[in-house]
Amino acid sequence: MSDHPLPTKPLVVKVGGSAGINYDLVCDDAAALVRQGVPLVLVHGGSHETNVLSERLGKPPRMLTSPQGFTSRYTDAETLDIFAMVYAGKLNTRIVERLQRRGVNAVGLSGLDGRLLEGPRKSSVRAVIDGRQVLVRDDYTGKVERVNTHLLRLLMDNGYTPVISPPACSTEGEAINVDGDRAAAMIAAAIGAEQLIILSNVPGLLRAFPDESTLISHIRYAELESALSFAEGRMKKKVLGASEAIAGGVRQVIFADARIPQPITNAMQGRGTVIAL
Amino acid sequence: MSDHPLPTKPLVVKVGGSAGINYDLVCDDAAALVRQGVPLVLVHGGSHETNVLSERLGKPPRMLTSPQGFTSRYTDAETLDIFAMVYAGKLNTRIVERLQRRGVNAVGLSGLDGRLLEGPRKSSVRAVIDGRQVLVRDDYTGKVERVNTHLLRLLMDNGYTPVISPPACSTEGEAINVDGDRAAAMIAAAIGAEQLIILSNVPGLLRAFPDESTLISHIRYAELESALSFAEGRMKKKVLGASEAIAGGVRQVIFADARIPQPITNAMQGRGTVIAL
Numbered sequence: 001m002s003d004h005p006l007p008t009k010p011l012v013v014k015v016g017g018s019a020g021i022n023y024d025l026v027c028d029d030a031a032a033l034v035r036q037g038v039p040l041v042l043v044h045g046g047s048h049e050t051n052v053l054s055e056r057l058g059k060p061p062r063m064l065t066s067p068q069g070f071t072s073r074y075t076d077a078e079t080l081d082i083f084a085m086v087y088a089g090k091l092n093t094r095i096v097e098r099l100q101r102r103g104v105n106a107v108g109l110s111g112l113d114g115r116l117l118e119g120p121r122k123s124s125v126r127a128v129i130d131g132r133q134v135l136v137r138d139d140y141t142g143k144v145e146r147v148n149t150h151l152l153r154l155l156m157d158n159g160y161t162p163v164i165s166p167p168a169c170s171t172e173g174e175a176i177n178v179d180g181d182r183a184a185a186m187i188a189a190a191i192g193a194e195q196l197i198i199l200s201n202v203p204g205l206l207r208a209f210p211d212e213s214t215l216i217s218h219i220r221y222a223e224l225e226s227a228l229s230f231a232e233g234r235m236k237k238k239v240l241g242a243s244e245a246i247a248g249g250v251r252q253v254i255f256a257d258a259r260i261p262q263p264i265t266n267a268m269q270g271r272g273t274v275i276a277l
Numbered sequence: 278m279s280d281h282p283l284p285t286k287p288l289v290v291k292v293g294g295s296a297g298i299n300y301d302l303v304c305d306d307a308a309a310l311v312r313q314g315v316p317l318v319l320v321h322g323g324s325h326e327t328n329v330l331s332e333r334l335g336k337p338p339r340m341l342t343s344p345q346g347f348t349s350r351y352t353d354a355e356t357l358d359i360f361a362m363v364y365a366g367k368l369n370t371r372i373v374e375r376l377q378r379r380g381v382n383a384v385g386l387s388g389l390d391g392r393l394l395e396g397p398r399k400s401s402v403r404a405v406i407d408g409r410q411v412l413v414r415d416d417y418t419g420k421v422e423r424v425n426t427h428l429l430r431l432l433m434d435n436g437y438t439p440v441i442s443p444p445a446c447s448t449e450g451e452a453i454n455v456d457g458d459r460a461a462a463m464i465a466a467a468i469g470a471e472q473l474i475i476l477s478n479v480p481g482l483l484r485a486f487p488d489e490s491t492l493i494s495h496i497r498y499a500e501l502e503s504a505l506s507f508a509e510g511r512m513k514k515k516v517l518g519a520s521e522a523i524a525g526g527v528r529q530v531i532f533a534d535a536r537i538p539q540p541i542t543n544a545m546q547g548r549g550t551v552i553a554l
């Protein structure tokens with residue numbers, strides 16, 4: 001018997017898209033867990049590579065900041081093409097390849113596939129530019145409200161490991177940019193995952209970013225709202241995702257480091273920031 | 278009763294990736310057929326867009342010509358990334374989106390997903406450069422020899438319409454570039470399709486390319502070898518694919534025009550070049 005019995009419930013792992021993330025280490029660990037019988041769903045990001053490709057194509061990324069301080073990518077139709085090329089094209093294909101090379105029968109899916117991740121497109125996005133609030137209307141952005149668990153169960157019950165990325169599918173069937181952390185939270189809640197692990201290029205939630213010695217090891221659900229005040233940039237969305245996952249019945253959300261060996265196993269054992277009721 | 282009863286056997290449609298192809302017309306027709314209960318598999322290319330993106334990224338496409346006169350894309354690791362971005366990223370996502378907007382529950386797959394399209398990677402490729410034969414060794418290229426019909430049937434039996442593109446999966450699990458027409462032929466044979474329709478930006482096989490008045494309306498399997506002599510460039514691979522599909526039990530292969538309304542329905546009714554035993 002191990003001190004850390006493996007879950008029989010599905011495990012959802014979100015791996016970020018920031019610079020410095022080691023996908024080989026993540027896939028080594030994911031493959032070992034799948035071999036041990038863990039029903040795993042991998043969700044991935046791609047923000048850094050999207051920025052790089054946008055620059056190379058002469059379409060520099062533009063970020064929108066909401067009045068509440070949340071940032072999101074301004075995603076017009078051309079940006080959505082670039083986004084899909086990086087997320088659903090290069091990164092998803094290369095992660096599926098890494099898993100196939102490690103003996104895992106992975107299947108890559110975007111949120112459009114089988115309407116896996118569905119929700120309304122925002123008719124307009126409120127943003128602060130130069131201190132003034134403006135409405136942006138040609139943005140293909142939305143929020144996941146429904147997960148096609150039928151498709152996920154169909155694949156998992158037949159030995160396939162889903163590897164999922166945005167874009168998602170609007171109610172009208174359009175490709176829309178959605179936040180990957182919050183999409184992972186919706187997936188974890190929808191399939192009844194016990195744990196949601198959110199890996200990035202920091203060891204967890206830091207009280208004073210970027211000082212890694214200020215890592216918060218445990219935080220309760222009730223304290224998450226106050227965590228929004230010191231969570232930096234992209235971490236704000238992860239906090240929001242954690243909150244939504246736990247409200248949706250996920251027992252633990254763990255923010256952990258994707259730059260180290262066995263990043264998933266370490267996180268499952270509580271290394272990082274553990275969030276629970 | 279219609280003069281052209283719809284097939285109960287699955288129908289495989291390959292739509293090319295050359296300039297001028299109208300994906301909206303193809304998806305209108307595909308959606309109408311799916312609504313009528315036709316079990317449809319859509320396979321797509323992306324050569325033109327891959328060339329465009331390669332140029333924009335400062336990595337101009339290089340084509341290899343075999344001693345037999347077949348051309349293929351020189352696909353080193355960086356080219357494969359570009360290839361995956363266009364095929365599995367932008368084009369697959371946008372075709373799935375078109376079908377979702379038309380009420381078809383499409384699922385996009387590359388050949389890596391569930392090892393859908395599997396075959397050996399060539400250890401080296403023989404090519405003619407400046408009249409001399411050379412061996413190219415860093416090419417990620419291969420040929421589909423096995424189709425994961427389990428995954429296709431699983432999806433189709435549950436109401437999903439597969440939208441498939443290269444890359445494929447090497448025996449070792451690597452992403453490899455494979456010819457889309459021949460991949461479609463392997464899929465059609467593997468799932469027992471009655472018809473394989475290969476749509477491109479010409480009305481069919483032309484005896485004197487590009488003179489469209491020289492369209493060949495029927496050609497027998499036994500005559501295909503001689504057709505290789507006048508088939509231009511990309512059409513050579515389509516002829517090879519047609520030959521492989523019919524050898525694999527597909528009753529009819531039809532080369533037809535993707536630039537017109539109802540391109541699939543027209544092809545099913547014999548408009549184009551019909552190839553049969």
